[in-house]
Amino acid sequence: MTEQPGWLPQAHVPVLRLDDVLLVAIQGDLRDENAERLQYDVLQHIADSPATGVVIDISSVEVVDSFLGRVLAEIAAGAELLAARTVVAGMRPTVAITLVELGLTLTGLRTALDVQSALRMLREHPAPAAREHGERGAYDYDRS
Amino acid sequence: MTTTGPDTHRGSPTCLPIRSDMDLMWIRQEVRRLATEVQFSLVQQTKLVTAASELARNTLVHGGGGHMEATVLHDGVHTAVRLVFADCGPGIADVDQAMSDGYTSGGGLGLGLGGARRLVHEFRLESQPGRGTTITVLMWHGGVPPTRQAL
Amino acid sequence: MRVSEQQIGDEWSSAGQVGQALRHRREQIAQRWADTPLFRTVFTVSRDEAVEACKAVLDALAEVAEAGRVEDVDAPGFFVVREQLARMSASRARTGLSPAQIAGEVAALRSSAVEHLTAEFEQEPAAVVHGALLALTMLMGTLRLVVMETALSDGAELINRQRQQLLEVATPVIKLWDGVVAVPLIGTLDSARSQVVMESLLEAIVAQQAQYAILDITGVPTVDSLVAQHLMKTVAAARLMGAECVVSGVRPAIAQTIVQLGLDLGGVVTRATLADALAFALRGLGVGFGPTSHQGVVAR
Incomplete structure (x- = not known):
């Protein structure tokens, strides 16, 4: 990771761990390179030590274009393969309107109003790996 | 589309290079600044910045880089922001195909061009194979004025 | 000189x-x-x-x-x-x-x-x-x-x-319950109006921390493909924000039109009345609720 000058809104997105949930807060504008790096980091974290959920807080993000939209969808799909659920939290109304107009409805993505609701959602509908029966799909909370 | 009406005043244009993903950030920042300056609503600002991001990435990925020129148009009553993305890349052979949703040649979701068109008020694409691509978009403050079309 | x-x-x-x-x-x-x-x-x-x-x-x-x-x-x-x-x-x-x-x-x-x-x-x-x-x-x-x-x-x-x-006066957003907001739509829905409805509803979702948003179309005279498209856009945007959007007030005549026009309301939760939609939302929120005569089936 190269050092970024100070004017950059966010160079590197840290991944925090709260028990078995990974918390990622994207602040401000993100460079493509760092978005892809985040995708790698999250999956690496899950692989390193199992997590049942990932919460991506985008309440500070002012613009989500199709690139960042794809990255979010791919993080969710990748995490799913590693038996963790991803919830994207706090999308701004302006961003939601723009994405819909853009044609990017991200139907497979789980969403929540804020981090708190996201954590609650993960608690109430845990990932298959966290359930004792381990049967996929029994509680599948799919909004699409 | 009609040509620029003679009654439209242009502010001095800003020109930014598009050579790396870092430049995309500059472009988003600059377009946001312009959109705020001409007092676009938050939704309009977001749509314009997102469209700019899509188009700049198109210029970078498919055109091999280029530049964006941003101009505030003003005729005394109506205000618009015009963005021109130009590259000297391979050009687009089939414009209709490139504009359609789901069409992708760069590994994205294929929403770039068609999606960007839906976000702005006016959209024009000029391209010839081997001669590069120029995409011009325009967003009016508040919506398209009934009597104006000045791309 | x-x-x-x-x-x-x-x-x-x-x-x-x-x-x-x-x-x-x-x-x-x-x-x-x-x-x-x-x-x-x-x-x-x-x-x-x-x-x-x-x-x-x-x-x-x-x-x-x-x-x-x-x-x-x-x-x-x-x-x-x-x-x-x-x-x-x-x-x-x-x-x-x-x-x-x-x-x-x-x-x-x-x-x-x-x-x-x-x-x-x-x-x-x-x-x-x-x-x-x-x-x-x-x-x-x-x-x-x-x-x-x-x-x-x-x-x-x-x-x-x-x-x-x-437009803004004509689209009030009402809080029906903690976490439930609704917009009663009255009159014809054109593009400009739909835009205002969408924006005010989404703003209200944030302001009220609403997990459920109800779009009541009882007062909308006809639903054509354009109106359907606007409704679906609003529903999709609400979903992206983490809220569930329910369309209520689908009168039999309108349901008939939607079917005849072959419109796909893909995955949109619809209810006959505002009351049914509220019941759906409250159940989703886990609010204790007595049995009613008119409980709909969740059409996911």
Whole structure:
């Protein structure tokens, strides 16, 4: 990771761990390179030590274009393969309107109003790996 | 589309290079600044910045880089922001195909061009194979004025 | 003021001379203009204010003339005063004047300008005076066009603004329960209206931390493919934000139309009445709720 000058809104997105949930807060504008790096980091974290959920807080993000939209969808799909659920939290109304107009409805993505609701959602509908029966799909909370 | 009406005043244009993903950030920042300056609503600002991001990435990925020129148009009553993305890349052979949703040649979701068109008020694409691509978009403050079309 | 003999008859230099003359006689002409109804009734705070406004217009005219663009309504010189002219014509229009009458008031400014210019060019040959007056006449005609144009587009702007206000008034977002908001839609849904509905509903979702948003279309007379598309966009945007959107008030006739048109409301939760939609939301929130006669089936 190269050092970024100070004017950059966010160079590197840290991944925090709260028990078995990974918390990622994207602040401000993100460079493509760092978005892809985040995708790698999250999956690496899950692989390193199992997590049942990932919460991506985008309440500070002012613009989500199709690139960042794809990255979010791919993080969710990748995490799913590693038996963790991803919830994207706090999308701004302006961003939601723009994405819909853009044609990017991200139907497979789980969403929540804020981090708190996201954590609650993960608690109430845990990932298959966290359930004792381990049967996929029994509680599948799919909004699409 | 009609040509620029003679009654439209242009502010001095800003020109930014598009050579790396870092430049995309500059472009988003600059377009946001312009959109705020001409007092676009938050939704309009977001749509314009997102469209700019899509188009700049198109210029970078498919055109091999280029530049964006941003101009505030003003005729005394109506205000618009015009963005021109130009590259000297391979050009687009089939414009209709490139504009359609789901069409992708760069590994994205294929929403770039068609999606960007839906976000702005006016959209024009000029391209010839081997001669590069120029995409011009325009967003009016508040919506398209009934009597104006000045791309 | 000096005029070189060689320039006589040259239209460009006539305009330039008019520009210089206007600057030279700026104070006098401004004093005369300040008493005309166009300025006097608009700038009412003080006479000085009116005089300043006159000077601004004179400076603009001088700049346009010096640039040799007396016939060009888009001459850059006008941009500085466009807003002021728009304000003036709007203010005159509010007193009931038609655009033609306002243009007439602008035309009336010419006579005092002509007087001062004639005085300014007293010592010059007739050809110079003639050329200058012609240029001034064209310049004043152009000013009249600029004012006409701002007056007309100002009217259009006003209509737009009122339409926007009406839209916002017509779409109240109501909080039905903790975490449940609703918009009762009444009347025809066009693109502009749908946009306002979408924005206000999504804003309310954030403000009220609402997990459920209800779009009630009981008062919408018909649902065509465009309306359906708008509804689906709103539902999709709410979902992206983490809220569930329910469309209620789907009357049998509308349900029939939707089926006949082959419209795909893909995955949108619909309910017959607002009450049913509220019941659906409350169940989703885990609020204790007695059995009702009309519980719908979740159509996911």
